[in-house]
Amino acid sequence: MPSSYVTCRVQSGRGVQCTAEAVDPDAELKICTRHLAEAMRLIERARRRAPKGEGES
Numbered sequence: 775m776p777s778s779y780v781t782c783r784v785q786s787g788r789g790v791q792c793t794a795e796a797v798d799p800d801a802e803l804k805i806c807t808r809h810l811a812e813a814m815r816l817i818e819r820a821r822r823r824a825p826k827g828e829g830e831s
């Protein structure tokens with residue numbers, strides 16, 4: 775395994791480390807595509823919950 779291989783830093787609720795490869799090994803956030811997609815879903819959900827007129831224009 776090359777040293778440039780960076781794994782996803784996300785852990786499950788039971789402390790199990792995700793072993794998938796991170797999308798960008800140089801990025802501050804080491805995260806795989808699956809967890810990135812999950813994070814985007816969380817952002818969308820949070821936006822829908824946000825009160826009207828707050829945040830984005």
Ligand SMILES: [Zn+2]
Pocket residue numbers: 782783784792793794805806807808809
């Ligand atoms: Zn992951």
